[in-house]
Amino acid sequence: MFRKTLVLTLLIALLIGCAPAPSSEGTLPTTPAVDSAPTEVAATEAPTDEAAALTFTDGLGREVTLAAPAQRIVTLAPSLTEFVFAVGAGEQLVGRDELSDYPAEAADVASIGSTFGAVNSEAILALEPDLVLAAEINTPEQVQELESLGLTVYYLSNPLTYDELYEQVNLFGQFTGHEEEAAALAESLAARVEAVESAVATVTEKPTVFYEIDGTDPAKPWTTGPGTFMDTMISMAGGVNIGGVLSDSFAQISVEEIAAQDPNIILLGDTLYGVTIESIAERAGWADLTAVKEGRIFAFDDNLASRPSPRLVDGLEELLKVLHPELVVSQ
């Protein structure tokens, strides 16, 4: 008996080991599970007078001091680039990571590489930045290296709620000296989220949603589990994430589970990677799903959910359009 169990366990371990490693950043959102996120972001006290240094505590618990708002910024993650542009400080950005593709102006900023998890310290150093911004997609080792080169590095934890997102917008205002623009942005973001929430408050019927991150293997596509920002966004937009039954934040869900839960709506986060709405019905076992028969399959820009940037609010509005089109019209 014991032997049998052992053999079975080994087999399972082997099978799982053979699954494709989710390595490509494009297909795997970087928002981590709630429990693995490091300490919360907290900007410690604002300066007493204008000339005084700005001191912040970053996501690794490090003290980061800026003598003045940063004028030469390097961002190590696409979300950070979006933040900088969102608060109107795009002019102060001198370097960005390879994957930063939004807004379009980001393409004009020098790339410092970093696609395989390694940032190019030499290229960063050569830009002589006064502030390097890192995110959870970067590792503590990278922060340490840049710090040892004498650079000022701030490590931003991913926001876990919209309230934290607004705080981070204001933080970027302080980093860049664009406090007023940031405050206005934070306010408008909050108003937009509130508008969605009050619209959804009246909803009684909540559609079930299957969100596909990567359907390379249609027998067990990658989806978003409980506790991710996408999971939160789906419920805020008045839906139910069928991936909520999984035990990991990002995992492969069995197509049988999808059939059993029979979602009302299928969202494809992988249309940028070649999956088409038409191809869904051709997958074995998918044609009988309610969402497929009713044609409720939609493409969804995964960057609006996987990048912890102000565009998370755009994502929420997009979700509302898909989940409750009737509410959007009445707005």
Added chain:
Amino acid sequence: MRRYPFLSSFLLLALALLLSLAIGSVFLPLRDIFASLQGNGSDLAENILWKIRLPRTVLIALTGMALGGSGAAYQGLFRNPLADPYLIGIASGAGLGAVVSMTVQWSYSFWGLMAIPLSAFVGALLTVTFVYFLARVGQTAPVTNLILAGVAVSSFATSLMSFIMLRSDGELRRAMSWLMGGAIQLGWTSVLAMLPYLILGLGTLSLHGHALNVLQFGDEQAQQLGLNVQRTKQVILVASSLATAAAVAFAGIIGFVGLVVPHIMRLWFGGDYRRLIPLSILGGATALLVSDVIARVVLAPQELPVGIVTALAGAPFFLWILRRTKTQGLW
């Protein structure tokens, strides 16, 4: 070139070292390199050279030495042309150790950053020890048993590693970053931490060239020729394992170098282990340095993981040598 194996190996290594110091995102001409080494360079050049290029170059060279030397020793010990330093579980053990320690949320501190390479080192040594005791029959550890136990334990450890990575998605990027590039970012700390094991391990191997020559006659004959076969094997195993484990812990799992460099040296300079071991040590450093330079420039400012380059550039090169030499009976 073949008449002066050591002279030519040293010259090639010197050339590779210079290349590695000169080439990167920022090109440093020879003049600047020498000025910076003497402390007369520009701030940027000195910072890049002393804090990024030099520690990285030394670390890569040391890693290449460990892989080349251990590879040659393993091929001699197992009398098997397919043997490489990872044959009996070092790489998978190190990977497992590293990934296990990544499930802990280490604080941002010296020991927090060192925790991963240290547990990789421990994981590698534990795995090899485990394999050795599994393979032991009485007082001897037959080569076939070692290889089979090594392959089985490796597969098991690799699968377990994939499983843990799958379950702890928050730290995935850190795990991927370590697996593909090691802890090179820790700079001189990494170099100092691995140095003692390399000196001890590679020094011992270099002194066992004659013993490896005798071992080629087979265990029984070697015993009759007056060699303490079991003891010699143990010493060689321990020495190679220490060197490889230290290299893998800090540089990540880099394939192919340990397999191919000893073969190239054998094809060029013959199969006498008294020369083959030190030549493979030098050749390993050269090969890995050149691969690392290629990895830096191909997609600059992005960097490729060096392990991709070693096989992509190394395999054709090796086949070319193999075809050109057309020698038979080296084994």
